[in-house]
Amino acid sequence: MNPVIELAGVTQTFVSSDGTPVTALQNVDLGLRKHEFVSVIGPSGCGKSTILRLIAGLLRPSGGQVSIYGLPVTEPRDEIGMVFQKPTLLPWLSVLDNITFPMKHKYGRVDARDAERARELLEMIGLADFGHKRPHELSGGMQQRVAIARSLLHDPDILLMDEPFSALDALTRDEMSFELLRIWNERPKTVVFVTHSIQEALLLSDRIVVMSARPGRVSEIIEVPLARPRTLETLSNPLFNQLANDIRVKVFSRRPE
Amino acid sequence: MKALLNRYISLIAFLVVLIAWEGACRLLEIPQYVLPAPSVIAAAIGDVGLGRWLEHTLATLSVALVGFAVAIGLALPLAIGIVSSPLLARLLMPWLVVIQSTPIVAIAPIIVVTLGAGVLPRVVITTLIAFFPIVVSTATGLASVPPELVELSRSLRASRRREYWQIRMPFAIPYIFSALKVAITLAIVGAVVAEFVAAERGLGYLILFTTSSFKVPVAFGALAILVSCSLVLYGLIVWLHRRLFPWSLGLDR
Incomplete structure (x- = not known):
């Protein structure tokens, strides 16, 4: 192969x-x-x-x-999805908006499918109730999980x-x-x-x-x-x-x- | 009691100074043209009348605010230019440093001769004094973005415009606002300096005019109003920062 x-x-x-x-x-x-x-x-x-x-x-x-x-x-x-040593979330965005940020940044908008996927990912990382929190309200481990969810949004190979x-x-x-x-x-x-x-x-x-x-x-x-x-x-x-x-x-x- | 003292300590100190000032002027019989007592200053403010105060205050404030706005309008693009292009940084930085090192007070008369006696030279002088800290601070803020976020942006092949608008500018917000706080007080300084050189209205002009005829209490009144304006504008910027960008207040820097 x-x-x-x-x-x-x-x-x-x-x-x-x-x-x-x-x-x-x-x-x-x-x-x-x-x-x-x-x-x-x-x-x-x-x-x-x-x-x-x-x-x-x-x-x-x-x-x-x-x-x-x-x-x-x-x-x-x-x-390709990337995850760094530090979560590097954007402090002015909610957790959900952080996860959809790559779409917003690349295409200028977030469509309904991306928002839905972000919610699924949030559930998968066990933070379903944290979508509207700001990053500073989360622990370091939670923040890094959000960063992982962000890297998975576009379902990279x-x-x-x-x-x-x-x-x-x-x-x-x-x-x-x-x-x-x-x-x-x-x-x-x-x-x-x-x-x-x-x-x-x-x-x-x-x-x-x-x-x-x-x-x-x-x-x-x-x-x-x-x-x-x-x-x-x-x-x-x-x-x-x-x-x-x-x-x-x-x-x-x-x-x- | 202690909590109350903690809270109002600066106000109490201010009142104590005022009372001591008043007492000293009366006891030592200091002449008005040397140091007028607060009560004399208050009376002088009353004598001049609201209409004239408004006229002079608005004249100074309008120049300070227009100069401040122009300074922001010049400084933000300059800062973006400096951060985004090393070539532009090498080209612009020496000029900025030269402008900053020039005592603007000293070139103010020259600017007035060159640009005439209207509002324009006063705005130019104000802008020149106020814009430098905004450029430096904004550039520092734009460059302080975690490198990983820039890599994220690059890995998404996002446009430079979005990189600046969605990542770098928000990160620079705390830096920009601390610069604006400095710049707004500098803008008042600039407007007053400009009025010293050439004006027929404004609080700076009033100070110059009244001291030359030994109406020192009125000059002190104008000074008090200038300080109040400066404080209010400063407070307004602090308020705007809290109101518009609450997330940026607790950021570790």
């Missing part, structure tokens, strides 16, 4: 603020299958977020090629998530992970999930891409042999801890210095 997302020999260099070129990514090859959940993990500065921005079409690679459905990415595409739970407390993180799995089950998508957390990556992913820093490179791709659906029991499975340790060793052994 052809990959949905493909990075072939992708290299990305930036010019840093003091004028020296920095290689963020070097020769990255990566292919994602349809409806696959892939996590990207690695130390800070390994170019995890750069990969997301390349797939999103927000950056053009300095070398190599990024393709979606076999077509080179030259600009942002409609079949591909979901790009940049450490979406890293600003949340530990308990909320676990809860959000199961929430995301449930959403992904209901509406299967190809997901690229950038994270710092090995546990999170294991719990969620089909495969984990381990990266090394300076320059950012794919050092290993690990298939996660844990059965689905993943539940609370998965977390207490001895295999889970075993895998987490293995990955930790791999991440640390590749740290420079």
